[in-house]
Amino acid sequence: MKNSYSIATASAASLLSISLSVLPITAQAQSDPSQIEEVLVSASLLPIAASRVANAVTVIDSEQLKNRAALSVSDLLRDVPGLAVSRSGVQGSATQIRVRGAEANHLLVLIDGVEANDPSQSDELNWGTLNAADIERIEVIRGPQSSLRGSDAMAGVVNIITRRADQPLSIGLFAETGSFATHKSGFSIGSKQGDFDARLGLSHLETDGANISRTGSEKDGYQNTSVNLTAGWAVSDELQLSFAARQSDGMNEFDADNDFDGFVEDQDKVSEFRNTTMRVQGNYMSADGRFQHKLVIAQSSNDNEAFDTDVLGNSTASTKDQYQYIGSIFWGESTQRLSVLAEREEEDFQQRGPLSWGLDPNQDRQRNTDSLAIEYRTQVSDSLTLAASGRYDDNSEFESANTFKFEAVYQLSDSARLRGAYGTAIKNPTFSERFGFYTNFIGNPNLEPEESTSWELGIDQQLGNLTLSATLFDADLENEIDGFVYDPATFGYTSDNKEGQSQRQGVELTAMGGLSDNLSVSAAYTYTDSVESDGAGGYIDEVRRARHTGSLNLAWQAMDNLQINTNAQYNGSQTDVFFPPWPTPSQTVTLADYTLLNINANYSASEKLDLYLRLDNLLDEDYEEVFGYQTLGFGASLGLRLSL
Numbered sequence: 001m002k003n004s005y006s007i008a009t010a011s012a013a014s015l016l017s018i019s020l021s022v023l024p025i026t027a028q029a030q031s032d033p034s035q036i037e038e039v040l041v042s043a044s045l046l047p048i049a050a051s052r053v054a055n056a057v058t059v060i061d062s063e064q065l066k067n068r069a070a071l072s073v074s075d076l077l078r079d080v081p082g083l084a085v086s087r088s089g090v091q092g093s094a095t096q097i098r099v100r101g102a103e104a105n106h107l108l109v110l111i112d113g114v115e116a117n118d119p120s121q122s123d124e125l126n127w128g129t130l131n132a133a134d135i136e137r138i139e140v141i142r143g144p145q146s147s148l149r150g151s152d153a154m155a156g157v158v159n160i161i162t163r164r165a166d167q168p169l170s171i172g173l174f175a176e177t178g179s180f181a182t183h184k185s186g187f188s189i190g191s192k193q194g195d196f197d198a199r200l201g202l203s204h205l206e207t208d209g210a211n212i213s214r215t216g217s218e219k220d221g222y223q224n225t226s227v228n229l230t231a232g233w234a235v236s237d238e239l240q241l242s243f244a245a246r247q248s249d250g251m252n253e254f255d256a257d258n259d260f261d262g263f264v265e266d267q268d269k270v271s272e273f274r275n276t277t278m279r280v281q282g283n284y285m286s287a288d289g290r291f292q293h294k295l296v297i298a299q300s301s302n303d304n305e306a307f308d309t310d311v312l313g314n315s316t317a318s319t320k321d322q323y324q325y326i327g328s329i330f331w332g333e334s335t336q337r338l339s340v341l342a343e344r345e346e347e348d349f350q351q352r353g354p355l356s357w358g359l360d361p362n363q364d365r366q367r368n369t370d371s372l373a374i375e376y377r378t379q380v381s382d383s384l385t386l387a388a389s390g391r392y393d394d395n396s397e398f399e400s401a402n403t404f405k406f407e408a409v410y411q412l413s414d415s416a417r418l419r420g421a422y423g424t425a426i427k428n429p430t431f432s433e434r435f436g437f438y439t440n441f442i443g444n445p446n447l448e449p450e451e452s453t454s455w456e457l458g459i460d461q462q463l464g465n466l467t468l469s470a471t472l473f474d475a476d477l478e479n480e481i482d483g484f485v486y487d488p489a490t491f492g493y494t495s496d497n498k499e500g501q502s503q504r505q506g507v508e509l510t511a512m513g514g515l516s517d518n519l520s521v522s523a524a525y526t527y528t529d530s531v532e533s534d535g536a537g538g539y540i541d542e543v544r545r546a547r548h549t550g551s552l553n554l555a556w557q558a559m560d561n562l563q564i565n566t567n568a569q570y571n572g573s574q575t576d577v578f579f580p581p582w583p584t585p586s587q588t589v590t591l592a593d594y595t596l597l598n599i600n601a602n603y604s605a606s607e608k609l610d611l612y613l614r615l616d617n618l619l620d621e622d623y624e625e626v627f628g629y630q631t632l633g634f635g636a637s638l639g640l641r642l643s644l
Helices: 002-022 064-070 071-075 432-437
Strands: 057-062 083-087 097-101 107-111 136-144 154-161 170-178 182-193 196-210 222-234 239-256 267-285 289-310 311-331 336-352 363-379 384-395 402-413 414-426 450-463 464-476 481-487 492-497 501-516 520-535 537-541 548-559 563-573 574-578 585-593 594-604 609-617 635-642
Touching: 064 071, 064 136, 064 563, 064 594, 071 083, 071 097, 071 136, 097 107, 182 635, 336 432, 363 432
Parallel strands: 107 154
Antiparallel strands: 057 136, 083 097, 136 154, 170 182, 170 635, 182 196, 196 222, 222 239, 239 267, 267 289, 289 311, 311 336, 336 363, 363 384, 384 402, 402 414, 414 450, 450 464, 464 501, 481 492, 501 520, 520 537, 520 548, 548 563, 563 594, 574 585, 594 609, 609 635
16 A cells, blocks of 8 residues: 555656646635635535635536536536546436545535435435536535534535525526437526525426447436525524525436346336425524524435336335534634534434345334534634534444544645645444345344544645645545445345455645636546455455546636637546356456546527537547446537526
C-alpha cells in the first residue's frame, strides 16, 4: 500500500503543477471582499461560509443546472471529483454513487434536509428514481460526517435543495422530446407575498429506453412523475417557519438472469417505486443574535414492488421518522459558536414475497436511534478557523457508538488557504444485510457495524478569476461488510464482516473559473486506490471503483442569448464480479475505460422563452458501468422553458 500511496502523492504533485500552468480554475472560497461569500447549508449543524469549511466541497448551482438540462441528478454528479457512478443499464435503471472508494450506502443524501436513503434498499438512495426537476442547488461534502449526521454519512453528504418562490407570481412551463421516445414535461407556480412564499412544481418523464441485456431487442423503459411543494413564513424578525415535501413515483423495466448463467436476459420485469420526503421546520434567532434554535420534524417513506409478467414478486417498504433539535450560542462577536443536537430516529422495514429456499421472506423490522451531538467552531483570527465535533448514538440494535471530527482552515494569503480534517465514522448493518431474503441471498443478523478513520489535507489557490484546488485523502475501514459470501450449506449467499482493514486513498484535483469574458472552464481529476483484504494477507481492488476518473466542462457564451456547453467525462477501467453457473466460483472481470462527450446549447429567444438542445454520448461510446448491463448510445433532445 505504501507504493500505491506514493503513486497517488506523485500524481497529485505532477497533475497540480500541470493544472497550475495549463488549466487555471476557481475554488470554493472567494477572497474578493466585494463578492458575496458563498454559504453552505450542509457542512455544519448551522449554515457556514464556504471559506471556513475544511472538507472538500462541490456546489452545483442553479445556472449550471439550467445549462446542463440533465434528466437525472446522477448525470450531474459524474463531474464531481471523488464520485463514481454505476448505472445498471439505461435511464431509470438502478444507480449507485460511491465517494472516494467507499460503499454506496456510506453516502448520506438529503432532500431539503430530509434523509432520503431507503432503509429497505440497503440504506442507499436509488439515484435512478431521482430526476433533476425543481432543483435549485446541490451541495456535495466529501469526507466523514458521522460526527454530525450519524451512520449513513461515513463518506460524505449530498444535500439537494429544491426551488422556492422568489417573485410575487411566477408560472413556468417546460417540455422536452428526444431519442429513445423520451418525453419530459411539467409546470410550476409560485408566489411570494410579503413574509410568505409557496411554490408547487410538477414534472413527468417517460422513455422507451433501450435493451439492458447484451442479447435480444426488448426495450427497458422508465416513467417518473414528481411533485415538489415548498413554503415559508417569516412570522417575525426572530421566527421563521418552513415546509418542504417531494414525492416521486413511477416504474422502470429491467432484465434479470433467470437461467443463472451469469448474464441478464430479456425479461418482462417491472419495478414500481414511490419515494416521499417531507419536513416541517422552525428557526428562532434571538434579537441580539446570541441564541439560535432549530426544530425539525421530518419523514421519508419508500415503497418498492417488483413484477414478473404482471405477477407481484418481492416488495419492500420503509419509513424513517426524525425529530431533531439544534440549539446554538454565539459569543466573541460571533467568532465562536457552540451547537448541541438532540435527535430521535425511528426506522421501520417491511418485506413481502413468496417462499424461497425454504425461507419465509415476509417480515417486519424496526430500529431506533437516540443521538446527541456537539459542535464547537471558533474563528481564532481572520486567518485561522478551528472546529471540533462529536456524536453519541444509542441504537436499539447495536452497541452505543461515538464518533468525532477535527477541522482546521488556515488562510495563507488573500488568495490561498490550507484545510485539513481528521475524523471517525460508523455505518450500521442494513436491514437487507441482516434479514433480507432475495432468491439465493440470506441475511446475517450477527453483523457488526463498520468503522472508519480518515483524514484529508487540501489547498486552494486563487489566481484572479481562476482557482486551483488539490486534496489528499486517506481512510481505513474495519469490519467491512461483504455482501457476496458463499454459503455451501445452502448453496446461497449471505453477508459477513471481513477480517483486516480496507483502505481508500487518493487525490482530487479541481479547476473552475473564467478563462475570458465569454469562456469558463470546470475540470476535475481523481485518483482513487480502494482495496480490501483478500483474506490471505494481501489486498484486492474494490469493484466498480476506477482508479482514474476525470471531467472537463467548457461553457462558451457565443452570443448574449446563446450559450454552448461542452462536457467530457472519463472513467478509467475498473473491476466487477461475474457469477458463472454453479459450482464455478465467482470471478473478477475488468470493465474497459470510456469517455463520454456531451454538448448542450441554450438559446434565450426572449426574456420569457428559452430553447435548448442536448446531445448525449455524442461519440456513441459502447460501454458498461456494471458487468453485463448495456448503456445508452448517442441521443439527442430538444426542449423549451417558458415563463409566464
